Amino acid sequence: MEAAAARPLQVAAIGVCAETGFWDSLRRLKLDVLGTDDSPIPITGYYTPRQYEKIASLFRICPESILPPSANSFGDRNNCPVPGTLLNTNNMRGFQNLDRALILRAEAKKILHDISSGNVEENPSLLLRFLVISFADLKNWKVYYNVAFPSLVFDSKITLLSLKFASSALSQEEVTSLSKAFIEWRKSSETTVVPFFLINITQDSTATVRHLKDWKACQGNGQKLLFGFYDHGNRGFPGWALRNYIAFVSLRCKIEKVQFFCYREKRGHPDLQQSLIGEASFLAPHGWDAPDYVPEAIGWEGETIGKEYKEMKPKEIDLSSINPASQDEEKQLMHLKLMGWRHFAVNLDKLSSARCLLLGAGTLGCEVARLLMTWGVRKLTVVDNGCVSMSDLVKQSLYTDKDCGVPRVTAIVPHLKERCSAVEVEGIQMEIPILGHNISASNAASVLDDCKRLQTLVDSNDVVFLLNETRESMWLPTLLCADKNKIAIAALLKYDSYLVMRHGAGPGIKGGGMDEVIAQIENLSTEDALGRQRLGCCFCSDIASLVNSEYTGTLDQHSTVISPGLTSVASGKAVELFARMLHHPDEIHAPGDIAGTDTEHQLGLLPHQMQGSLSKCVLSTVLCNSSSNCIACSNAVLSEYRRRGFYFVMQAINCPTHLKELTNISDLKKPFACSKISASIPVNLEKLSSARCLLLGAGTLGCDVARILMTTISLTMVEHTFQDCGVRKITIVDSGRVVVSNLARQSLYTSDDRDSPKASAILGHLKERCPSVIAEGIKMEIPMPGHPVSPNEAASVLEECKRLQELVASHDAIFLLTDTRESRWLPTLLCANENKIAITAALGYDSYLVMRHGAGPGTSRGNPDGDAAADKLSAEDALGRQRLGCYFCNDVVAPVDSVSNRTLDQQCTVTRPGLASIASGRAADLFTRLLHHPDGIHAQGEIAGTNSEGPLGLLPHQIRGSLSQYNLLTLLGYSSSNCTACSNAVLSEYQRRGMDFVMQVINEPTYLEDLTGITDLMKSAAYSQVEWIDEADDDEIDML
Ligand SMILES: [Zn+2]
């Protein structure tokens, strides 16, 4: 090969191989460590001068590339390390908007600085510094990226004067000597990773390879000096690295002509047949030595001269093919890892290894088991003695019609597995011995067996959930947990109120050199092992009802007759309490917090007991210490149990008066009487079953709300019979499909539904729980403001708007359960226009909002003719009352595209497991109350504590609750005249222009703000004085 004449230097671009393993490492790093941090990450790339037949060697970015530089950057002869920078953005929009030209120049400036400061002589690989920009779409297991090798651009062209293969440019002696020198250079671990070097050839043809920093010493004396480098180029083209090398030569050596050597290797040996020797000349660039100079640069892979960087197509990597076995589990745990991004780091190891024993596989058992899985619990044992009956189906969330007649513990196992294949679950069918049930001679042996079996189960588990339907059956497990110092969490339901509590730790041992066995019996301390006062158990504070062993059974009967959604609320709280306790450094010994106090703990407060009522909209945290009269956890009982074991247990079960005597409570007066609950609740079964409900969203909230609506069994207690009743006409709209990460969280779906549209998958699951339900599913995207549509999409978006309009018109109540703010806008507008009940449920990270929208406006009097009516919307509703507000009334900005700029954890609406259950329970409950109110949608908003409750309890306008703060607020807000969804300005515009108006809102993000005067409001000084209800929570909820 002979260079014909001087010509511009052309170099070969670098071929990059970014291995899937690298991206998988990034995925883990992002998820587990980085979170929302998107600052640049130092990485290392590798290349080699080794050439394959006709193929240039690739620049490798591999799993090790992402390790901290100290751990891996040393490399070896086939992996010459090169420093790089990774910029991983938090979202696609951030990736697209990166100023590629600017970033490239910034990197080039670093190279320039390294040259002029002398860093390159110490670490020559800095000349090949590279840059990776990416967006790791963890949700979809994809990565989008571009790679650049920034290269300084000279003012004028570099001229290639000659270019030859080394074997023909050098004499035979020189080739021999040089090959030897290269073998030495490549053999030493210190030099083999140095990609830029000098070749010195003396007049007697002796060649040496030397470090770049020796360039001054090598000049003159008639010696030949070549600037050599490991070349990744191919055939007749030098590699890309030559460009910055020439910049180095120009700037540091101040010369305008260079001889270079492109070193290539074949099968581990210097290949001087393929290596190139060339000569290039160039003019010294201007201004490079000025300190603030930012050089021009090129170097994006696939860069096309003259095209905008924005048109550059990102490369795409699909990560779903790696680790398919563990991928399902990783997807299911992702939401927990995402919690660590902003909130607190979930201890997944602790959760997955915690062995949880659930006593009861009924209403509470089903919910708690499923929610525990969403917290990452993987070891469950479920104990129950009953079988699934037809009437259980709507209430006990996991069972379907096929399970009828099957023992619950058998039926529950596959239902948990099909939601989470990694869960280990064992079902044990057994009766839990019940206090006060006479033991006959014939069943004594089996009762004793059950006692022993329960003891073994408590011993072998870490946490016990008391979800039994009767309190008498909680006695033995409570005693066993106190004895073994096991975490016990109890949930009790009573008509429409619940109690969720954790039992205190068992007693510690008093000091003293007693024999151990005796000490354990006789010297029980009144404090726990940490010297703290023990917290009470569920028998401590409610002595009366149990002392009275002719227990009236009020609780029993009511425990199955519960307000809609109560189970969901209580289960959500129980599981939350468990997770909090597990993360508390003192675990079972953690003192009980009271709401309203400060806590240092990231998880928020850790109360001892929570009591709440749905009808009163109250939630209180209660703290009570272990009572010395307690029949289950007092030292008197525990030492008796330790002394006499199961003889004592059997005696107590058979004859509870024994417990009375033991605990000296026979003289105690009944501290309070169980409050009587009115025997007939005026529930209108007809109204419920004929109400047509439209659910927008079939995700976590949608599943729960649909199921709870069917369960609405606030039943007539007349003659102690109850009858299943609930909503039977449900239409569900959703555009998504079931994916594996939905399974445990979205209560209805199972692994068989994967990839099916949610709108159709959900129908079967509703039917198999309630055959009489008439459910319809509609796969449809809800049109959203601020999401401009292209002309060819316009027709279908218009169709969807009309479809939604028809759906709203043909239903009685609309539930807004979607997960973006903007998707609630059109339904809100349509509901206000049609005067339909609209109920919104929205989740923050640990807070929720459940609200009903106000009625639409009435028309002003004195405008009898229809045309004018549209313009004369009244400020009041049809009953002449001030209209209540909607979801958007408090907002100061119009809903626009809020997703693109979000980080992954925001896109996934990371919420604490259990929160959706609580919000869904409240939403369904609010609906039931509203439906029964004589004024319906016009009912005024009530505030908790104001004594305004009707027979169905309080009917608030908005309920806001926070899991970590344990507060529950009822709020009241009126429709705002600036509201972007329900104000008269918006409604009359809609009535005038119909879907034209809607389409304009969709396409023009600022149009709504102009129309409603929000723009002016924001501009005016008065804005700062506008007070929004409950500002503290707004941030969290507005993100939705
Ligand atoms: Zn107790």
Ligand SMILES: [Zn+2]
């Ligand atoms: Zn509004």
